[in-house]
Amino acid sequence: MILRYTFQRLLMLIPVSFSISVVIFMIVYLLPGDPIDNLLRVGSSAEDRAELVARYGLDRSLFVQYFVWIGNMFRGEFGDAIVLRRPVADLVAQNLPYSLTLGGLAFLFSSTVGMALGTISAIVRQPVLDRLMRGFILLGSTVPGFWLALLLILFFSVNLGWFPVSGAGGWQALVLPVLTIGFGGVALVARVTRVALLDAQREDFVTLLHAKGLSSGTILFRHLMPHALLPVVTILALRIGWILGGAVTVEFVFGRPGLGSLLIRALGQRDYPVVQACLLMLALAVMLGTLIGDVAQAAMDPRIREKKS
Amino acid sequence: MASRSLDAFARMSIGRAFASGVGMVAGGFLILLVLVAIFAPWIAPFDYAAQNLMNANAAPGWPHLLGTDEFGRDVLSRVIHGARTSLSVSATAIAISMAAGMTLGAAAGYFGGFFERAVMTIVDLTWSFPDILIALIFVAIIGPGLTSTTFAIAIAYLAQFTRLTRAQIVRLKRETFIEATINLGAKPSHILLKHLMPNAIAPVIVVGMLAIGDGIVLEATLGFFGLGAQPPTPSWGAMMSSGTAQLFLSPWVIIFPGLAVAVTVIAVNLFGDELIRALDIRDRLRGA
Numbered sequence: 001m002i003l004r005y006t007f008q009r010l011l012m013l014i015p016v017s018f019s020i021s022v023v024i025f026m027i028v029y030l031l032p033g034d035p036i037d038n039l040l041r042v043g044s045s046a047e048d049r050a051e052l053v054a055r056y057g058l059d060r061s062l063f064v065q066y067f068v069w070i071g072n073m074f075r076g077e078f079g080d081a082i083v084l085r086r087p088v089a090d091l092v093a094q095n096l097p098y099s100l101t102l103g104g105l106a107f108l109f110s111s112t113v114g115m116a117l118g119t120i121s122a123i124v125r126q127p128v129l130d131r132l133m134r135g136f137i138l139l140g141s142t143v144p145g146f147w148l149a150l151l152l153i154l155f156f157s158v159n160l161g162w163f164p165v166s167g168a169g170g171w172q173a174l175v176l177p178v179l180t181i182g183f184g185g186v187a188l189v190a191r192v193t194r195v196a197l198l199d200a201q202r203e204d205f206v207t208l209l210h211a212k213g214l215s216s217g218t219i220l221f222r223h224l225m226p227h228a229l230l231p232v233v234t235i236l237a238l239r240i241g242w243i244l245g246g247a248v249t250v251e252f253v254f255g256r257p258g259l260g261s262l263l264i265r266a267l268g269q270r271d272y273p274v275v276q277a278c279l280l281m282l283a284l285a286v287m288l289g290t291l292i293g294d295v296a297q298a299a300m301d302p303r304i305r306e307k308k309s
Numbered sequence: 310m311a312s313r314s315l316d317a318f319a320r321m322s323i324g325r326a327f328a329s330g331v332g333m334v335a336g337g338f339l340i341l342l343v344l345v346a347i348f349a350p351w352i353a354p355f356d357y358a359a360q361n362l363m364n365a366n367a368a369p370g371w372p373h374l375l376g377t378d379e380f381g382r383d384v385l386s387r388v389i390h391g392a393r394t395s396l397s398v399s400a401t402a403i404a405i406s407m408a409a410g411m412t413l414g415a416a417a418g419y420f421g422g423f424f425e426r427a428v429m430t431i432v433d434l435t436w437s438f439p440d441i442l443i444a445l446i447f448v449a450i451i452g453p454g455l456t457s458t459t460f461a462i463a464i465a466y467l468a469q470f471t472r473l474t475r476a477q478i479v480r481l482k483r484e485t486f487i488e489a490t491i492n493l494g495a496k497p498s499h500i501l502l503k504h505l506m507p508n509a510i511a512p513v514i515v516v517g518m519l520a521i522g523d524g525i526v527l528e529a530t531l532g533f534f535g536l537g538a539q540p541p542t543p544s545w546g547a548m549m550s551s552g553t554a555q556l557f558l559s560p561w562v563i564i565f566p567g568l569a570v571a572v573t574v575i576a577v578n579l580f581g582d583e584l585i586r587a588l589d590i591r592d593r594l595r596g597a
Contacts, residue, residue, distance in 0.1 A: 150556065165556075267534070282442055
């Protein structure tokens with residue numbers, strides 16, 4: 001059942017990724033000026049130009065060019081970076097692990113810490129805690145990520161000297177970036193967990209479990225948690241794209257290597273082969289993340305599987 | 310008739326949104342901010358572009374209340390003028406996005422069929438993408454600057470307005486009074502403009518108001534990346550971008566524009582929440 005659902009969702013990705021890749025492919029053509037000039041560094045020789053035209057089939061129709069381009073992308077041949085003068089594939093391979101580490105840790109941080117805080121506040125039942133969480137959610141969704149990052153640098157790195165200001169050396173360099181991205185997520189996950197647990201506690205079967213004499217701890221972890229997990233997984237699945245967006249900003253601020261900072265630098269320098277490769281990778285990451293989230297949700301809730309298949 | 314009662318209803322609700330404590334503070338702040346943006350040249354104590362290298366990176370004090378930046382420009386004056394850039398870019402972008410989204414969404418919801426499926430496929434495509442990524446793709450196409458920032462923000466939020474409007478129209482189409490109007494032989498344009506839209510518009514306007522806050526953050530982020538407002542145009546994001554180099558020397562260059570963004574967006578969100586409560590449309594915002 002779940003395999004079939006996964007397969008269906010994978011099929012749905014084909015038109016989506018096709019459309020996205022067409023948009024990204026068209027970037028070079030929609031720019032003012034000759035697309036070949038946009039892909040060549042200034043002062044390139046006529047041979048360089050001829051070589052590029054031959055490699056991308058630039059003398060053929062746009063339709064053919066797209067398929068040549070996407071074929072190259074599939075084989076990992078992203079072309080050469082104009083400004084950095086290196087194969088784009090190398091740049092991507094070098095930067096991708098940093099982005100994955102940062103995104104993965106931020107995801108882990110917001111899910112585990114968020115769920116733990118939510119569970120605690122559901123047990124303690126202090127309205128103050130709930131109001132505090134609401135405040136943090138508001139802050140997390142309104143305060144620009146890069147500003148929060150700068151304030152954290154100012155406080156923890158400059159004043160206290162606990163963490164490095166920028167760079168990617170050692171685990172210390174990861175603390176502030178992960179905190180910045182995870183900040184809003186923790187509060188959101190905590191609140192959803194809390195509400196889900198409190199809702200589940202009102203179910204009849206919980207009263208029965210209490211009547212049977214089970215301990216509160218057993219009821220919470222064995223019976224309530226599985227119930228509460230579904231909305232949490234839903235919100236986490238929605239959060240994946242958000243975390244990737246946050247990673248783009250945060251990498252740039254902390255001067256960390258990564259796809260996001262590579263993309264922004266390339267945009268500023270109009271290094272279009274790099275821009276295209278980065279956008280394609282990020283779009284793929286968002287789509288895969290959403291897919292994993294959807295499948296996880298369907299695995300837990302048969303209603304979703306049935307509705308869609 | 311329909312539009313007059315809508316006006317009265319809207320005025321009443323906005324009044325009610327202001328009535329609560331939070332609504333009054335947030336709404337009052339926003340009105341003040343709009344006035345500051347409009348009268349920026351008269352309010353700002355200094356010329357926002359006037360450089361004074363002898364007095365660069367001066368700490369907050371007198372006469373530069375919020376200090377000066379690396380060129381000795383007055384931070385307060387630049388924050389005041391930045392309000393102009395941020396508010397006008399975000400409001401223009403959201404207005405474009407709303408107009409396009411409402412048209413697309415209403416047409417999709419009303420006519421249905423292949424057109425609806427085509428529109429919604431494209432809209433759902435952009436829906437799962439973070440707004441910053443959509444904006445960056447767009448900036449990649451038309452290059453950095455305020456115009457492309459405006460359109461990038463408009464595109465980034467188009468899906469939201471299209472989905473919401475469509476959901477309203479689909480829900481309203483099932484109502485008895487619409488069926489009655491159709492049976493009376495009214496033209497589709499008449500039904501859409503006179504009967505469906507006036508009833509569908511309230512949630513869209515509230516979401517638009519909230520989106521202006523998101524648009525300000527997005528504008529600041531693009532500005533911070535150096536892809537939005539270009540120097541010497543004062544913009545909250547661009548100010549922080551040039552300030553990062555002097556983070557240790559003059560943190561106020563970063564703190565105050567960021568504070569301006571944060572406080573504005575929080576006020577927009579709080580006031581939007583009050584509006585949702587006053588209009589009693591929380592249910593209608595779900596499921597879209």
